[in-house]
Amino acid sequence: MTALTVVLATVVSLAPSLLPREPSVQGALTGVTIVLALIARRLVLILRRHLTGRTPRPGSRELRLPVAVVGASAVLVAAATAHHRQNRLREAMSVPALDGRYWLDSLTVAVVVVGVSLALPRLARVLGRRRDAATAVAVVLGIGVATVSASSGEAVDTVSSPTTLSAGLSGGSGSAVAWKDLGREGQRFVSLPSEGSPIRIYVPLAAAPDPSARAGLAVDELRRAGAFRRAHLVVTVPTGSGWVDAAAVRGFEAQWGEDVALVAQQYSDRPSWATFVLDRRAAANEARTLVAALRAHLSTLPEQQRPALHVYGQSLGASGASAVFDGTDPEPCALFLAGPPAGVRTTHATVLANVSDPVVWWRPSLLWSPPELSHARADAPSPPWIPVVTFVHTTVDLLTSLAAAPGHGHRYGEDQARCTPAPG
Known part of the structure; x- marks a missing residue:
């Protein structure tokens, strides 16, 4: 289920946008979407355990490979579609087309966002402090917004003396x-x-x-x-x-x-x-x-x-x-x-x-x-x-x-x- 959650979140993050995106923006969005999806899944499992009193059993090992193949295929199709869509936008707006470096940079940012976000609760336990779910969500969103805002453009007008x-x-x-x-x-x-x-x-x-x-x-x-x-x-x-x-x-x-x-x-x-x-x-x-x-x-x-x-x-x-x-x-x-x-x-x-x-x-x-x-x-x-x-x-x-x-x-x-x- 964790793999499916990550796949679904990644596909959602690659849905069509109105504007061409910098790799830092796309990577931050993908990373934040994955983390929020994992948090939501965790909360659902906790609620289910509370209501039924049973702990869900892990999935069958025999299904892991097929699930991985299907998941990877879905992500590749979503990325290819996003690539095509982004290049259509860029052509209409006279912006240079994407290349392979774009997706490598996006993946790097996404991995960093996910890695940092998932490491925070463990770091808090090591330091002897506890964080609730709302704080974790706020940190994740803060990382994403900070990354996206850093990539946003502002109109620059000359200020004279x-x-x-x-x-x-x-x-x-x-x-x-x-x-x-x-x-x-x-x-x-x-x-x-x-x-x-x-x-x-x-x-x-x-x-x-x-x-x-x-x-x-x-x-x-x-x-x-x-x-x-x-x-x-x-x-x-x-x-x-x-x-x-x-x-x-x-x-x-x-x-x-x-x-x-x-x-x-x-x-x-x-x-x-x-x-x-x-x-x-x-x-x-x-x-x-x-x-x-x-x-x-x-x-x-x-x-x-x-x-x-x-x-x-x-x-x-x-x-x-x-x-x-x-x-x-x-x-x-x-x-x-x-x-x-x-x-x-x-x-x-x-x-x-x-x-x-x-x-x-x-x-x-x-x-x-x-x-x-x-x-x-x-x-x-x-x-x-x-x-x-x-x-x-x-x-x-x-x-x-x-x-x-x-x-x-x-x-x-x-x-x-x-x-x-x-x-x-």
């Missing part, structure tokens, strides 16, 4: 937010290369104690920078980490040039996937508060002098952006959504979503029902939905969604800022 910043940028001359207080994501946002005189206001999480105070600061910064004299004002709702996609910034500024100002207000500084899973409501609350403050200020201006208000969001930011229009339909080109999380639906919005984007797939109901992808563009082959298994693989893909090639996964281009409203 604060001495180059103009008065139209937070952290620049006259700004109420100092350069050092903007944080990494704020510094990236305001210092992106641009032609002309950009206006980009960024209010970091630590700038004020609550959303209302941060929104008030944002309005003051926009007024100081002269943003309300421009024809277009774009609220860019950040992702969970506070990141604003440089491609979207370039897209809006290419579309409207000197007639646009952008403002972003941070609501979290945790990794995007962690905020996405643990605290989705923060984005909606922050976006509503900022837009309400902006609308209140715009109402004090002569109607012919009010800039057009647009709201943009990517990932969890898309969830926050769409919440601004709860119960109402936005005007054409008033709402831009890129990579919206599953379940986010707003009519008359400009929506850009990749079928290979795990954010577009992931929701708890993915455990028992297939995703709804009618709004997504087919940028790569879409894997078949498998109950439970697809949910697990999509969750892993969330951790590496920004490591995809441009135009795939959770990486979108300047076209996310184009005004192409969907029919209502």
Whole structure:
């Protein structure tokens, strides 16, 4: 039974994914899946013994060889299928194809994860300390997540010297937010290369104690920078980490040039996937508060002098952006959504979503029902939905969604800022 458990876990770990995987990610997933399967099997045996009072007898020795042959064959078939599937994804995303080294590296990582995880309880007994099952599971998951996270990509934007910043940028001359207080994501946002005189206001999480105070600061910064004299004002709702996609910034500024100002207000500084899973409501609350403050200020201006208000969001930011229009339909080109999380639906919005984007797939109901992808563009082959298994693989893909090639996964281009409203 142990061999069958390992085989089944390995086959599950090789099921189709949305994105190409690094060998460290595949190996960590395989290793963690095997360990968790062995833990589950052990718990089932303990429960069975407790209920029946009998200890299961070991399997027949005569069956060991046939079981080993069948198991090895199943793993080889699963690996060959995974190899083919990965290369189809890589071809669609212009990524180099796999070679034999990939599977050797994956196997090495899997063996290390399994070996370390199984050695921990024995080490604990040697040291005279005891660990319960929950702690063992936490350690296993920690090893896997740490390995996967170490392989995940982050968007890298150039951060220039604060001495180059103009008065139209937070952290620049006259700004109420100092350069050092903007944080990494704020510094990236305001210092992106641009032609002309950009206006980009960024209010970091630590700038004020609550959303209302941060929104008030944002309005003051926009007024100081002269943003309300421009024809277009774009609220860019950040992702969970506070990141604003440089491609979207370039897209809006290419579309409207000197007639646009952008403002972003941070609501979290945790990794995007962690905020996405643990605290989705923060984005909606922050976006509503900022837009309400902006609308209140715009109402004090002569109607012919009010800039057009647009709201943009990517990932969890898309969830926050769409919440601004709860119960109402936005005007054409008033709402831009890129990579919206599953379940986010707003009519008359400009929506850009990749079928290979795990954010577009992931929701708890993915455990028992297939995703709804009618709004997504087919940028790569879409894997078949498998109950439970697809949910697990999509969750892993969330951790590496920004490591995809441009135009795939959770990486979108300047076209996310184009005004192409969907029919209502």
